[in-house]
Amino acid sequence: MAILQLGSIEAGGTKFVCAVGNEDYRTLDKVRIPTTTPEETLDKTVAYFKKFPDLKAIAISSFGPIELRRNSPKYGFITDTPKKGWANTDFLGRLKQDFDIPMAWTTDVNGSAYGEYVTSTLFNEKINSLVYFTIGTGVGAGAVIDGKFVGSMGHPEVGHVRLKRHPDDLDFPGICPFHGDCLEGLVSGPTFDARLGKPGKDVPLTDHVWDIMAYYVAQAALQETLLLRPDKIVFGGGVVSEPFLVKVRAEFAKLLNGYVDVGDLTDYIVMPLVKENGSATLGDYALALKEYNK
Amino acid sequence: MAILQLGSIEAGGTKFVCAVGNEDYRTLDKVRIPTTTPEETLDKTVAYFKKFPDLKAIAISSFGPIELRRNSPKYGFITDTPKKGWANTDFLGRLKQDFDIPMAWTTDVNGSAYGEYVTSTLFNEKINSLVYFTIGTGVGAGAVIDGKFVGSMGHPEVGHVRLKRHPDDLDFPGICPFHGDCLEGLVSGPTFDARLGKPGKDVPLTDHVWDIMAYYVAQAALQETLLLRPDKIVFGGGVVSEPFLVKVRAEFAKLLNGYVDVGDLTDYIVMPLVKENGSATLGDYALALKEYNK
Ligand SMILES: Nc1ncnc2c1ncn2[C@@H]1O[C@H](COP(=O)(O)OP(=O)(O)O)[C@@H](O)[C@H]1O
Numbered sequence: 123m124a125i126l127q128l129g130s131i132e133a134g135g136t137k138f139v140c141a142v143g144n145e146d147y148r149t150l151d152k153v154r155i156p157t158t159t160p161e162e163t164l165d166k167t168v169a170y171f172k173k174f175p176d177l178k179a180i181a182i183s184s185f186g187p188i189e190l191r192r193n194s195p196k197y198g199f200i201t202d203t204p205k206k207g208w209a210n211t212d213f214l215g216r217l218k219q220d221f222d223i224p225m226a227w228t229t230d231v232n233g234s235a236y237g238e239y240v241t242s243t244l245f246n247e248k249i250n251s252l253v254y255f256t257i258g259t260g261v262g263a264g265a266v267i268d269g270k271f272v273g274s275m276g277h278p279e280v281g282h283v284r285l286k287r288h289p290d291d292l293d294f295p296g297i298c299p300f301h302g303d304c305l306e307g308l309v310s311g312p313t314f315d316a317r318l319g320k321p322g323k324d325v326p327l328t329d330h331v332w333d334i335m336a337y338y339v340a341q342a343a344l345q346e347t348l349l350l351r352p353d354k355i356v357f358g359g360g361v362v363s364e365p366f367l368v369k370v371r372a373e374f375a376k377l378l379n380g381y382v383d384v385g386d387l388t389d390y391i392v393m394p395l396v397k398e399n400g401s402a403t404l405g406d407y408a409l410a411l412k413e414y415n416k
Numbered sequence: 417m418a419i420l421q422l423g424s425i426e427a428g429g430t431k432f433v434c435a436v437g438n439e440d441y442r443t444l445d446k447v448r449i450p451t452t453t454p455e456e457t458l459d460k461t462v463a464y465f466k467k468f469p470d471l472k473a474i475a476i477s478s479f480g481p482i483e484l485r486r487n488s489p490k491y492g493f494i495t496d497t498p499k500k501g502w503a504n505t506d507f508l509g510r511l512k513q514d515f516d517i518p519m520a521w522t523t524d525v526n527g528s529a530y531g532e533y534v535t536s537t538l539f540n541e542k543i544n545s546l547v548y549f550t551i552g553t554g555v556g557a558g559a560v561i562d563g564k565f566v567g568s569m570g571h572p573e574v575g576h577v578r579l580k581r582h583p584d585d586l587d588f589p590g591i592c593p594f595h596g597d598c599l600e601g602l603v604s605g606p607t608f609d610a611r612l613g614k615p616g617k618d619v620p621l622t623d624h625v626w627d628i629m630a631y632y633v634a635q636a637a638l639q640e641t642l643l644l645r646p647d648k649i650v651f652g653g654g655v656v657s658e659p660f661l662v663k664v665r666a667e668f669a670k671l672l673n674g675y676v677d678v679g680d681l682t683d684y685i686v687m688p689l690v691k692e693n694g695s696a697t698l699g700d701y702a703l704a705l706k707e708y709n710k
């Protein structure tokens with residue numbers, strides 16, 4: 123039996139992870155390309171995939187904001203990103219110059235959400251909907267309902283909601299250049315540096331700032347719960363660890379106060395099933411396969 | 417040509433509005449039944465629809481919480497409502513005792529959301545998704561994406577999210593018995609009585625409390641915007657008026673700060689298209705028709 127080759131591009135602000143896998147979601151080959159200029163980075167990406175002439179489809183999970191309305195002339199573009207040089211980049215168009223195969227195009231967090239959704243199903247969890255949060259340099263989330271991404275005007279931008287401030291954190295103005303104390307302005311990785319003058323990895327979990335973080339992240343989970351009623355909320359990104367999620371679950375339970383039933387919290391608010399930040403790559407294989415089968 | 421008769425039950429905590437309409441969403445007959453005990457109210461409801469032997473389907477938009485997971489033994493029930501006598505009421509089961517026709521079952525706000533969604537489409541708006549908020553005795557919202565309701569674990573309960581407090585409202589504890597200062601605890605109709613000792617209809621729009629209300633309601637709209645990216649957000653309920661929405665739009669614009677494009681705010685944050693609280697009844701006709709055509 124011939125093995126189907128499927129391409130994945132996880133396009134991040136620091137690096138691109140390009141990989142080739144098969145319909146069993148197994149990675150056959152993988153490479154990291156540093157994110158420099160769009161021209162250089164996309165040329166290297168194209169050159170990499172040229173080595174796989176049997177490639178059947180490619181899926182791209184990109185940092186954003188991106189245009190994903192198919193009826194837009196900018197479909198496939200990275201739009202008004204603050205990342206230097208990358209605003210208004212025709213990402214998909216560049217790939218189409220060299221490859222005449224089906225392509226899927228979505229956000230990094232949507233790709234991760236899809237990977238976790240597919241993996242949950244493979245693990246026989248009864249999942250119809252899932253939210254994937256990343257809490258890293260920025261904060262974002264992707265959501266899948268019945269195999270489709272949420273967002274018809276555009277992709278979600280949950281990093282910029284407002285929250286009830288923690289009583290012990292009222293003086294911190296937040297670091298979002300657009301909103302100050304939005305979710306991202308209060309809990310992204312760089313908030314550790316802003317609050318304490320050192321990176322989060324050097325702040326022990328006994329520090330009270332982690333309780334404050336948990337209070338905010340729990341409110342974000344609460345919003346998704348009450349607006350979407352998903353079956354599961356997955357948290358990834360550099361800031362997140364299982365001990366941190368223990369705190370998040372405790373705050374979430376207090377905030378929800380039993381108002382709706384979400385089942386066992388240890389199954390509801392969870393770390394990714396796919397290890398080593400592989401959720402988006404796996405999601406991409408699944409999205410590429412879906413595009414190929416269309 | 418025979419006219420299709422479709423039944424609508426808008427089941428509220430104060431009254432049931434029962435109506436019969438046709439596939440053009442025109443009302444042929446309508447009656448109000450006060451909400452007393454489940455037995456009496458549902459008996460009267462059944463008796464009303466018995467007068468229409470040609471009825472082809474019925475849709476119910478009910479106050480909640482309700483069970484809408486079809487695989488649940490309690491599907492069709494009003495579940496743990498605080499409304500006296502109504503907890504654990506087999507609403508759909510009672511109707512099925514007397515009618516052997518297709519029935520749709522959803523929440524009051526979902527019914528309204530669907531009515532507005534259908535009407536928007538009839539008005540040639542390009543709408544793929546819509547959120548309907550009610551701000552009345554309680555606060556809730558329903559959401560439709562591509563013709564389907566959002567919520568796979570259960571229906572949304574957006575009334576209980578937390579918000580950034582307005583600097584001039586920090587001392588008000590909120591009135592939600594479960595959460596204090598959740599959205600409903602801060603902006604439902606009875607908060608006027610709690611804050612000012614008089615009902616909202618007696619508080620002029622020049623009163624600063626309306627700015628505070630607008631700040632919170634704008635945050636609720638912001639959450640829906642950033643989590644769902646809907647095409648339109650409709651506000652109904654006794655507290656809402658067009659002059660109030662003018663304030664809400666202004667606060668929303670400040671909070672969003674141009675971060676995502678939602679188009680013209682006067683088309684995005686709007687009053688219902690269907691007049692006289694008729695959104696749910698119209699939505700019910702459409703849902704009943706859909707059930708009939710299945
Ligand atoms: N153990 C940790 N605790 C808290 N924050 C951390 C930890 N490790 C990394 N971070 C923070 O996470 C952010 C990077 O997140 P990551 O998800 O790895 O990358 P990115 O979001 O850029 O893709 C940085 O701000 C970093 O300081």
Ligand SMILES: Nc1ncnc2c1ncn2[C@@H]1O[C@H](COP(=O)(O)OP(=O)(O)O)[C@@H](O)[C@H]1O
Nearest residue numbers: 428551552553554605606615616617653654655
């Ligand atoms: N003009 C008004 N301004 C502010 N609040 C109002 C106004 N009219 C009614 N209300 C409040 O709205 C609530 C009733 O909301 P409504 O949507 O009519 O009913 P319900 O939510 O019970 O179905 C009450 O708390 C009432 O005080």
Ligand SMILES: [Zn+2]
Nearest residue numbers: 282298301304
């Ligand atoms: Zn922000």
Ligand SMILES: [Zn+2]
Nearest residue numbers: 576592595598
């Ligand atoms: Zn509440």
